[in-house]
Amino acid sequence: xxxxxxxxxxxxxxxxxxxxxxxxxxxxxxxxxxxxxxxxxxxxxxxxxxxxxxxxxxxxxxxxxxxxxxxxxxxxxxxxxxxxxxxxxxxxxxxxxxxxxxxxxxxxxxxxxxxxxxxxxxxxxxxxxxxxxxxxxxxxxxxxxxxxxxxxxxxxxxxxxxxxxxxxxxxxxxxxxxxxxxxxxxxxxxxxxxxxxxxxxxxxxxxxxxxxxxxxxxxxxxxxxxxxxxxxxxxxxxxxxxxxxxxxxxxxxxxxxxxxxxxxxxxxxxxxxxxxxxxxxxxxxxxxxxxxxxxxxxxxxxxxxxxxxxxxxxxxxxxxxxxxxxxxxxxxxxxxxxxxxxxxxxxxxxxxxxxx
Amino acid sequence: xxxxxxxxxxxxxxxxxxxxxxxxxxxxxxxxxxxxxxxxxxxxxxxxxxxxxxxxxxxxxxxxxxxxxxxxxxxxxxxxxxxxxxxxxxxxxxxxxxxxxxxxxxxxxxxxxxxxxxxxxxxxxxxxxxxxxxxxxxxxxxxxxxxxxxxxxxxxxxxxxxxxxxxxxxxxxxxxxxxxxxxxxxxxxxxxxxxxxxxxxxxxxxxxxxxxxxxxxxxxxxxxxxxxxxxxxxxxxxxxxxxxxxxxxxxxxxxxxxxxxxxxxxxxxxxxxxxxxxxxxxxxxxxxxxxxxxxxxxxxxxxxxxxxxxxxxxxxxxxxxxxxxxxxxxxxxxxxxxxxxxxxxx
Numbered sequence: 001x002x003x004x005x006x007x008x009x010x011x012x013x014x015x016x017x018x019x020x021x022x023x024x025x026x027x028x029x030x031x032x033x034x035x036x037x038x039x040x041x042x043x044x045x046x047x048x049x050x051x052x053x054x055x056x057x058x059x060x061x062x063x064x065x066x067x068x069x070x071x072x073x074x075x076x077x078x079x080x081x082x083x084x085x086x087x088x089x090x091x092x093x094x095x096x097x098x099x100x101x102x103x104x105x106x107x108x109x110x111x112x113x114x115x116x117x118x119x120x121x122x123x124x125x126x127x128x129x130x131x132x133x134x135x136x137x138x139x140x141x142x143x144x145x146x147x148x149x150x151x152x153x154x155x156x157x158x159x160x161x162x163x164x165x166x167x168x169x170x171x172x173x174x175x176x177x178x179x180x181x182x183x184x185x186x187x188x189x190x191x192x193x194x195x196x197x198x199x200x201x202x203x204x205x206x207x208x209x210x211x212x213x214x215x216x217x218x219x220x221x222x223x224x225x226x227x228x229x230x231x232x233x234x235x236x237x238x239x240x241x242x243x244x245x246x247x248x249x250x251x252x253x254x255x256x257x258x259x260x261x262x263x264x265x266x267x268x269x270x271x272x273x274x275x276x277x278x279x280x281x282x283x284x285x286x287x288x289x290x291x292x293x294x295x296x297x298x299x300x301x302x303x304x305x306x307x308x309x310x311x312x313x314x315x316x317x318x319x320x321x322x323x324x325x326x327x328x329x330x331x332x333x334x335x336x337x338x339x340x341x342x343x344x345x346x347x348x349x350x351x352x353x354x355x356x
Numbered sequence: 357x358x359x360x361x362x363x364x365x366x367x368x369x370x371x372x373x374x375x376x377x378x379x380x381x382x383x384x385x386x387x388x389x390x391x392x393x394x395x396x397x398x399x400x401x402x403x404x405x406x407x408x409x410x411x412x413x414x415x416x417x418x419x420x421x422x423x424x425x426x427x428x429x430x431x432x433x434x435x436x437x438x439x440x441x442x443x444x445x446x447x448x449x450x451x452x453x454x455x456x457x458x459x460x461x462x463x464x465x466x467x468x469x470x471x472x473x474x475x476x477x478x479x480x481x482x483x484x485x486x487x488x489x490x491x492x493x494x495x496x497x498x499x500x501x502x503x504x505x506x507x508x509x510x511x512x513x514x515x516x517x518x519x520x521x522x523x524x525x526x527x528x529x530x531x532x533x534x535x536x537x538x539x540x541x542x543x544x545x546x547x548x549x550x551x552x553x554x555x556x557x558x559x560x561x562x563x564x565x566x567x568x569x570x571x572x573x574x575x576x577x578x579x580x581x582x583x584x585x586x587x588x589x590x591x592x593x594x595x596x597x598x599x600x601x602x603x604x605x606x607x608x609x610x611x612x613x614x615x616x617x618x619x620x621x622x623x624x625x626x627x628x629x630x631x632x633x634x635x636x637x638x639x640x641x642x643x644x645x646x647x648x649x650x651x652x653x654x655x656x657x658x659x660x661x662x663x664x665x666x667x668x669x670x671x672x673x674x675x676x677x678x679x680x681x682x683x684x685x686x687x688x689x690x691x692x693x694x695x696x697x698x699x700x701x702x
Contacts, residue, residue: 082554190643220409221581225625225639254627274632291559292629293584297607300588307563308556311524
């Protein structure tokens, strides 16, 4: 499917995938101008085995438990939640880095969940990931240039050695780095510069979709803004869709077109960014937002605060009914019995709560 | 210790007054001046926020106040720390130990590494009670359970015998707070105390700290990089950059009309929960400077769009334009009036 060393770097891969997807009939028949990504009822359960001689599965950590959403071309979907809510596992399951237990992930109309590892290759360049930790996600023994070049070599993009070198220089320049730094190693760069190298590496595959997993949370505030601006610029230029995973609600509001709020493996609320932040409906979303301080002392004195009690329950034994009910200020007996469905409250604002 | 200056009975109108504190570290690249002439004060019952990005010297400042800088490689080269009329830099190590955990409590960022993993949480509190208040046996245990209940640890009598690893991150931070307040300190230093926690837990811990400060009439020094946390809890703010305080004043003044380009840049570069999405953030160009290799003049000048020739030669001092509000910038009047990259309207 992939020709070796095309002279026009990268573009043919995208064409190949589009052709490939058109040859199949998608279940929803939305090839062409349909969503870039379509996730339906995604579940990732990690088995817990116990027993001394005969080990068998006795329980499961329900890291992701029935998550559904679409991402349109050039759109950013923000995924927020606290640690342990399953947002990173969702990202990894979409990329098939972690195989889902159930559910479907359609990328440009192609179902990915059953695709064997070898056949995933062509999709790997199209779907990229940027990691949180700019220290741990770059190989310390490879120079910046080689790190960015690797995807070109692996996916047969970028032509011969000289062409690839030019392409690497171009990519580094595009992310705001001086190409003369190509020969330096990761430890010689600051956190912000390393994150730029990670972005250049992701861009090398000419992706149409990138999972950004907490890309700015390890960075200082003044550097965060630089990276967020870079991500917005790249999206506008290359029409890339982002799944932007973060725990910082302010960052997510800034960068996202739509936002999904996760709690204990489930989506609690999903709406357009302005709608969700101006009109949060789920009690969890409301508590989460009131917990985020705004850098304005005058405004802070007037804000309503909802302080949740306790910690997030264990995903091994989640509460019955609504998973949030143990910390919910408005929960009743009914919440323990009824499993709330994500339902549309108009204007594509979806909420999973029977009380609002 | 041989200096003629008095050690005790120093007349200071403040609970804590830090004057011209300087701390340096010896490294392979020579001396690194981590804290460079820092002065600030905290009054009884007041909350001061010390903000800055990583490497600005805010933690070294608090560790220097507590005399917890390992020597070598660290060394406090000048300055005095006057707490309740006593110069903490001049008293003996034995006396200093009575201050630490006694009249000054401290909470650190990483509750897992700041708690002793082989001692029960109860023991870690009774240890402080024995040392500082001379409480022993059942009396110490009862008091510890009472404090654990006050900081909101569920089921404190049973939790008393638990080890730190059996608790969640938020619960560990509650134990840290219990240890810090166990001997009724006059001042509590919270060094990035909620940074490692999730937002909902962060809110729980910060609300708890504020309640305790009101109840026990404690002063609080919040050290953080989070401008929102400072806006919510601090009455006064000091902003640090490259080892120096570059702006300080009442929180309302600093957030509404910053006078230093760095403060201004920080405020406009953070995405806000109440700001509409999209658009570009006004970022501060460049990187945080290397302390071993600081530029001449103002350390912020290479990143500053208001910088003039003077900034690259002469280091500006903290000067006051209106009362309490001080800034270290030669061009502060021009910066304050420039509305182009100021705060977005709230």
